[in-house]
Amino acid sequence: MPDIDLYxxxxxxxxxxxxxxxxxxxxxDGTLREIARRLEGAGDxxxxxxxxxxxxxxxxxxxxxxxxxxxxxxxxxxxxxQGCRDVAALPDPLGEVFDGKTLPNGLRIAKKRVxxxxxxxxxxxxxxxxxxxxxxxxxxxxxxxxxxxKECLRTNIVLVDLxxxxxxxxxxxxxxxxxxxxxxxxxxxxxxxxxxxxxxxIPRGGHGLQGLVKQHATMPVVYxxxxxxxxxxxxxxxxxxxxxVINNAKTQAPSVCNxxxxxxxxxxxxxxxxxxxxxxxxxxxxxxxxxxxSLRVLEGADGLMAELLEPAxxxxxxxxxxxxxxxxxxxxxxxxxxxxxxxxxxxxxxGILTNTYAHAVRFVNxxxxxxxxxxASTRFNDGGxxxxxxxxxxxxxxxxxxxxxxxxxxxxxxxIVEGDWHVRx
Amino acid sequence: MPDIDLYxxxxxxxxxxxxxxxxxxxxxDGTLREIARRLEGAGDxxxxxxxxxxxxxxxxxxxxxxxxxxxxxxxxxxxxxQGCRDVAALPDPLGEVFDGKTLPNGLRIAKKRVxxxxxxxxxxxxxxxxxxxxxxxxxxxxxxxxxxxKECLRTNIVLVDLxxxxxxxxxxxxxxxxxxxxxxxxxxxxxxxxxxxxxxxIPRGGHGLQGLVKQHATMPVVYxxxxxxxxxxxxxxxxxxxxxVINNAKTQAPSVCNxxxxxxxxxxxxxxxxxxxxxxxxxxxxxxxxxxxSLRVLEGADGLMAELLEPAxxxxxxxxxxxxxxxxxxxxxxxxxxxxxxxxxxxxxxGILTNTYAHAVRFVNxxxxxxxxxxASTRFNDGGxxxxxxxxxxxxxxxxxxxxxxxxxxxxxxxIVEGDWHVRx
Numbered sequence: 001m002p003d004i005d006l007y008x009x010x011x012x013x014x015x016x017x018x019x020x021x022x023x024x025x026x027x028x029d030g031t032l033r034e035i036a037r038r039l040e041g042a043g044d045x046x047x048x049x050x051x052x053x054x055x056x057x058x059x060x061x062x063x064x065x066x067x068x069x070x071x072x073x074x075x076x077x078x079x080x081x082q083g084c085r086d087v088a089a090l091p092d093p094l095g096e097v098f099d100g101k102t103l104p105n106g107l108r109i110a111k112k113r114v115x116x117x118x119x120x121x122x123x124x125x126x127x128x129x130x131x132x133x134x135x136x137x138x139x140x141x142x143x144x145x146x147x148x149x150k151e152c153l154r155t156n157i158v159l160v161d162l163x164x165x166x167x168x169x170x171x172x173x174x175x176x177x178x179x180x181x182x183x184x185x186x187x188x189x190x191x192x193x194x195x196x197x198x199x200x201x202i203p204r205g206g207h208g209l210q211g212l213v214k215q216h217a218t219m220p221v222v223y224x225x226x227x228x229x230x231x232x233x234x235x236x237x238x239x240x241x242x243x244x245v246i247n248n249a250k251t252q253a254p255s256v257c258n259x260x261x262x263x264x265x266x267x268x269x270x271x272x273x274x275x276x277x278x279x280x281x282x283x284x285x286x287x288x289x290x291x292x293x294s295l296r297v298l299e300g301a302d303g304l305m306a307e308l309l310e311p312a313x314x315x316x317x318x319x320x321x322x323x324x325x326x327x328x329x330x331x332x333x334x335x336x337x338x339x340x341x342x343x344x345x346x347x348x349x350x351g352i353l354t355n356t357y358a359h360a361v362r363f364v365n366x367x368x369x370x371x372x373x374x375x376a377s378t379r380f381n382d383g384g385x386x387x388x389x390x391x392x393x394x395x396x397x398x399x400x401x402x403x404x405x406x407x408x409x410x411x412x413x414x415x416i417v418e419g420d421w422h423v424r425x
Numbered sequence: 426m427p428d429i430d431l432y433x434x435x436x437x438x439x440x441x442x443x444x445x446x447x448x449x450x451x452x453x454d455g456t457l458r459e460i461a462r463r464l465e466g467a468g469d470x471x472x473x474x475x476x477x478x479x480x481x482x483x484x485x486x487x488x489x490x491x492x493x494x495x496x497x498x499x500x501x502x503x504x505x506x507q508g509c510r511d512v513a514a515l516p517d518p519l520g521e522v523f524d525g526k527t528l529p530n531g532l533r534i535a536k537k538r539v540x541x542x543x544x545x546x547x548x549x550x551x552x553x554x555x556x557x558x559x560x561x562x563x564x565x566x567x568x569x570x571x572x573x574x575k576e577c578l579r580t581n582i583v584l585v586d587l588x589x590x591x592x593x594x595x596x597x598x599x600x601x602x603x604x605x606x607x608x609x610x611x612x613x614x615x616x617x618x619x620x621x622x623x624x625x626x627i628p629r630g631g632h633g634l635q636g637l638v639k640q641h642a643t644m645p646v647v648y649x650x651x652x653x654x655x656x657x658x659x660x661x662x663x664x665x666x667x668x669x670v671i672n673n674a675k676t677q678a679p680s681v682c683n684x685x686x687x688x689x690x691x692x693x694x695x696x697x698x699x700x701x702x703x704x705x706x707x708x709x710x711x712x713x714x715x716x717x718x719s720l721r722v723l724e725g726a727d728g729l730m731a732e733l734l735e736p737a738x739x740x741x742x743x744x745x746x747x748x749x750x751x752x753x754x755x756x757x758x759x760x761x762x763x764x765x766x767x768x769x770x771x772x773x774x775x776g777i778l779t780n781t782y783a784h785a786v787r788f789v790n791x792x793x794x795x796x797x798x799x800x801a802s803t804r805f806n807d808g809g810x811x812x813x814x815x816x817x818x819x820x821x822x823x824x825x826x827x828x829x830x831x832x833x834x835x836x837x838x839x840x841i842v843e844g845d846w847h848v849r850x
Contacts, residue, residue, distance in 0.1 A: 419800045
């Protein structure tokens with residue numbers, strides 16, 4: 001077990017962050033390109049570390065899916081290289097001056113966009129995340145302290161060493177990017193109270209991690225990634241075109257947070273729509289959890305697979321399935337759909353499929369989610385899709401950033417006030 | 426002791442907030458004007474409640490300063506009335522649509538400014554705060570659950586009843602404004618874990634309250650109001666003009682968070698500047714805590730009051746004095762001044778007094794405070810002064826809002842995504 005002194009790591013991060021914040025985007029972007037070059041030339045140390053991680057994880061009985069996510073290969077390395085170059089090519093979020101004005105007394109005030117300072121990031125598996133987060137931190141002038149999953153610890157150590165060596169070569173303080181090289185859980189708890197050292201904590205993980213953070217963290221946190229997502233099929237929806245939208249929202253990437261969990265269908269179109277929708281989804285392997293009204297419609301329909309159709313139990317609504325399961329419910333009105341969403345949504349991604357203008361307007365106004373959709377798949381709630389360049393997380397809280405967090409969302413501002421020896425009257 | 430069911434209050438606030446968010450600014454601003462009218466006509470119930478509060482507080486041994494703050498009088502009532510009308514006259518922060526664009530695939534996306542939802546606010550004494558917060562909540566479409574100090578409980582109950590009656594008369598759900606009518610401390614702890622019901626908590630109070638919130642709150646919090654503020658007198662400062670700026674920053678309102686706490690003076694001007702500055706401040710009753718180098722300069726000077734001059738002890742730096750005390754320190758360079766501020770500032774309001782352009786630029790870039798000043802009094806860090814209209818708090822954290830929080834800082838945004846049955850490729 002390495003001897004980890006989190007307090008010292010925090011002090012170093014604070015100091016490195018102050019220096020990094022003053023470097024030009026030329027230096028910061030140059031460092032990202034240097035990381036890309038060094039990744040391209042990464043030698044045996046990286047592959048050996050990853051093989052050792054995978055062997056240990058397999059021996060520990062990790063699921064095949066997690067083993068796959070943790071495994072490096074040349075394609076994945078190439079994607080990491082490209083990721084660094086893409087982030088380097090993004091516009092610099094820092095230095096923007098905005099809301100500037102001259103007050104009646106002549107005082108000149110403006111906000112200037114600056115880094116947050118020090119980020120703390122928890123994440124699981126996938127070594128590409130390690131490099132992504134390091135690159136985004138350097139891009140945005142923030143120091144970062146990371147803690148990755150234990151499945152990739154050896155791999156992450158090699159990757160962070162490589163990032164730090166690139167920093168050193170480019171004049172960026174190496175302590176801008178630090179990895180906690182132990183997976184001792186006590187360190188997580190200690191980190192959660194380091195509010196003097198960490199300006200923003202981003203816990204990328206499931207309910208367990210988020211609950212722990214909620215209970216113990218003393219610094220600002222942006223939670224993200226938990227999406228119980230809904231689409232409401234209104235009476236006037238174009239039923240034929242609704243099916244591919246729902247299929248896309250459910251099956252294009254079933255394990256991610258913006259994947260669809262529940263379809264609400266207006267009673268007037270339930271009979272015309274549900275059997276066709278379910279047949280289409282079952283053909284992709286989706287299991288349907290149907291409420292009583294849906295079930296009545298579906299049980300009389302031809303060509304459905306009984307083994308992929310179940311009555312909706314108590315957990316059918318408000319559950320993030322992260323897989324090929326979808327719940328359905330028949331509603332009597334737009335109001336009932338909005339009320340269902342208010343009750344069960346995690347306010348991540350919810351949408352309406354309709355051709356009634358007034359219904360689209362009401363849905364958009366009344367549904368309080370990070371992204372509200374009209375006639376589009378929930379899968380679009382994504383930093384890349386929204387053109388933000390890169391994404392740290394999809395925030396489901398309301399403070400600071402909502403929905404996809406790109407580089408700009410890793411910044412804050414300070415007020416700059418310039419006077420001519422002004423005093424307040 | 427009233428029987429308080431915080432859970433139900435939270436549910437009602439959530440529901441009222443959803444309704445309030447959909448009301449036009451005509452209705453919301455009309456409600457504020459109705460509150461103003463009803464305050465103007467407030468009868469004996471209000472005065473009796475306040476007299477009872479003050480009698481009890483006096484019997485409990487409250488300090489004269491707190492007794493004064495808690496006492497209503499016709500002037501203060503008139504100011505509350507005017508405050509409501511002023512907030513009503515501010516532009517509506519809601520509904521703004523921004524960052525809108527059409528993506529290459531034709532999807533139309535934009536952010537729309539919406540209320541946060543439900544605010545939780547803790548505050549002490551001063552009944553005007555009760556009305557201010559209620560008015561700002563209604564203005565910004567947020568429901569609010571308030572807990573005021575026990576000194577004003579009866580007064581606050583009458584005021585909140587009045588606000589709720591105005592809401593009812595104007596079609597605003599009354600549960601948009603709720604007061605916790607008990608000062609039982611257990612209720613504070615319970616409220617701190619109501620993250621399902623409260624979107625943003627604003628604890629207006631001292632270190633004790635903030636520490637409690639930091640340890641226990643599970644929802645987003647904006648801390649504010651603690652300012653250890655610095656001015657650095659550079660070698661090239663206009664020494665004559667620096668004195669009134671420092672005097673203003675220290676004495677114009679010594680008990681508030683943007684009041685000056687520490688003056689750093691460049692060694693080259695210490696002898697020319699410190700005696701004159703201290704004489705000017707002592708004439709206003711300010712006690713000086715001087716470091717050794719300052720003391721050497723000051724002890725040789727004529728006309729200073731020895732009883733208002735002490736050696737700086739261990740708490741001279743990093744303390745928010747909230748009164749007529751100021752610490753001084755002689756530094757050798759701009760770097761030393763910046764390092765002192767990095768170590769001791771609460772990142773609220775810090776400034777440089779200089780005529781050297783390069784030093785102003787470096788100070789502004791390197792000092793990481795909510796507001797950074799050049800040749801101006803720290804007292805300007807204020808929502809009213811900055812033209813934000815009204816102020817909920819001055820945030821000293823970096824997430825969401827930094828410095829003065831006006832009505833806009835009580836809002837968030839949601840992404841609205843409109844498609845033509847778009848699916849993600």
